[in-house]
Amino acid sequence: MEWSLTVDKALPRPVRVILRGVGQVFFCGNAVTGLIFLIALFIGGLVAGLAATIGVVTSTITAYLLGFSEDDIDAGLYGFNGTLVGPCLFLFLEYSPQLWLYVILAAILSSVVLAALIRILTPYRIPASTSPFVLTCWMFMVAVYSFDKFTPGPVLPTPEIPSIVAGMGGLSIEAWFTVWTDDTVKMWYTALTKGIAEVMFADNILVGILFLIGIAITSWRGAFMALCGTVVGVVVPVVLGANQNLIEMGLYAFNPVLTMMAIGWVFLKPTKKSAILALLAGILTVVCQAGLANFLAPIGLPTLTFPFVLVMWMFLFAAGMSKYWSEPKI
Amino acid sequence: MEWSLTVDKALPRPVRVILRGVGQVFFCGNAVTGLIFLIALFIGGLVAGLAATIGVVTSTITAYLLGFSEDDIDAGLYGFNGTLVGPCLFLFLEYSPQLWLYVILAAILSSVVLAALIRILTPYRIPASTSPFVLTCWMFMVAVYSFDKFTPGPVLPTPEIPSIVAGMGGLSIEAWFTVWTDDTVKMWYTALTKGIAEVMFADNILVGILFLIGIAITSWRGAFMALCGTVVGVVVPVVLGANQNLIEMGLYAFNPVLTMMAIGWVFLKPTKKSAILALLAGILTVVCQAGLANFLAPIGLPTLTFPFVLVMWMFLFAAGMSKYWSEPKI
């Protein structure tokens, strides 16, 4: 929306850059959107909000000190990976005072990795997106098994050999699709909103709604794609018979949300064809998420947003070979 | 052979493209060869044949709809990964009606991945080969542990920590090389032909012979390299003391078959030097196969043709640095 861009430009540069960094988590280089996201994060939890703030500030300053492109820094591109690193490590590792230092170190590394990937991917006009955050956090999380000073938290998956686990549990597919009681309505409502909130690790309905509002301020199409993504991330795993709890917590949805926003709004010309392509990519992201989760099971790491990154990379690389999309927007 | 090219060109375009797609599994862009392969697949098993047909049609149509290069589509390049996806998923997952939909989804993805890899690898003049099939099938196979609607079949390796397993079992190296009884002759005959058949998951002597005939129709050198590859894939694991059953089923041979065809016939100038290089690559493929199999053991995935892909990539990238091969054929 027009007014948000005016506000964005009126802000003092450091504030604008930091807030845009938060906004870029959902591809929104807009300080107003970033502010709404940040408020939502604090509503989700004080520690998560603080960790995100420290992350985004650290990674942005790192980029500045290491002399990376000022344009990229101004767009908030060196902020969003740091934003994610903070809440991620505080969610998956047990709280301790030295964890703040660990987060700072990881946020620094995320900026180095981003610069490296920008250099590799730019000739193809492919974005690094959240891959630096994922790679950095995986390394810092799996490393703690070797360090006395840090301990894996209860949410970090226990390393184990993958095996067939009962998926749907109590509810059947029919229960999701045909029985409309107060319970199922609440179930849908919860899964769909949390699917957006979990992009920043918030298990919270209100946070999801605020994220969606923030996106809509930057772009209606973006918000629409996010909504489609969370629908795909609930419907497809239900149809395939995935674990009920994971679906309800939105843990199958946050990746398709990002995939559909990237393919259907940000990086390709926003046409009807792109919307269909985004839908296909969203569906495949669900399969990729299940596959990657089992792939990582023996070392006990969560997928984070890597299913989105992988599917997006494949589709954007492929789009460059197509007569319909060979001129990507970025 | 000349006549086969004439037949190839006389066919209606859709039929030609589909059959070439099947032929490209062994690098043969020739519809007659493709037809022989397809007949062989149906002889190997009705489901495998149908699955391959659906796979090749789906992946080719996908490429067309997504607007990828018509020249590549016409050459059958968007067909062979789909051809392999079908029988692969039906072999390793338990049969169910919804598996057909899963195969279609995987075949679609294989074309997207192929386009992406073509974009990355073409500047180096390196082929993507069967890597899209491998990556797609790995993802779709390991994902089923999370989905109630699909079940791993009995042939899919159970996820487990690798350990030292007795290799040769009953037979010693001497038994393969010096005692010529009816039994050992049959053993050699079986291992060598199945080594070619297993490229398309057929545990069947006749299928292997038909594949070899199909290749010979396109190129004598190709057929010779395939034969050398299967010999390497039996002799080398026997000498190293690998598992007897795997060797007899041709499961150490199908990768060297492809490696030797790629290096010794398709992608480098076909000289004596290239033949020697192909032999070296074939031997290393056996080690790579054993290594990758153990590497994948904790998540319970088969190597598929990835040992071939890895070794071929290394040798073709390296060939570009050499004064002898710096002008590869492709």
Next chain:
Amino acid sequence: MEWSLTVDKALPRPVRVILRGVGQVFFCGNAVTGLIFLIALFIGGLVAGLAATIGVVTSTITAYLLGFSEDDIDAGLYGFNGTLVGPCLFLFLEYSPQLWLYVILAAILSSVVLAALIRILTPYRIPASTSPFVLTCWMFMVAVYSFDKFTPGPVLPTPEIPSIVAGMGGLSIEAWFTVWTDDTVKMWYTALTKGIAEVMFADNILVGILFLIGIAITSWRGAFMALCGTVVGVVVPVVLGANQNLIEMGLYAFNPVLTMMAIGWVFLKPTKKSAILALLAGILTVVCQAGLANFLAPIGLPTLTFPFVLVMWMFLFAAGMSKYWSEPKI
């Protein structure tokens, strides 16, 4: 030092190339340095010295026969991966006569992989460094679980699911930093020197000192960075509470040694800024080492020098995006 270059140039070409190949393990294309390294290796153990010799000769001859760049061969670039392959396989696999053949095969492959990576990385002016050695040895080590003719040695990590292991054991952080007894002095002295020696798998104080002298002959700054690297590789894991035995054996230090030499001396302009960047990279290498070790635990492989390679790649790629280092030395 000047005199060493004179000696280097006076040597007959084959000797010079081979010795430079050994020297390049620590980035020193200097035959005198290489000779000191080789003598040190033989002091460390006869088999290790012989294996390194066979490795460097094999990989250099391979490069020559395959027609790779004569300039690169002359600089010893096709030697150092072979140098490392030999002692590595003899350390981690059980001794048997056929192991010599296995080493030769691996050394051949290491040269092919190096040529492939040079082709991929050179446009970015990024070195392949020891990655061919690591990739080749991983493959050859994990493959032996399938082969009767080779057995994993007692030093190769047993494949297992990672779990939280007690780190520091008996000693506390205070014991390393504040109590100055003969024991702690010896502990520091041992850890620091072995940290350099372990780059070539030598668990030996004298070897570490000789390596340092060899480096100093080529460059004072190089030796200083190596020393800083080993200090980082002891202090950081102590502070993080890593396993006491691993620290004392220098097993957390050999990677930061290489990282700090690469970033602080070899590949970037040798300024104060580069030294600070090298320190940051060295610290992150310790985290990366712990992470990669746990990542590889389920298949039972050691990290070798891959933490160094990964961190160096990230920092050098990133340096190309920076206004301070966008003109790297190589």
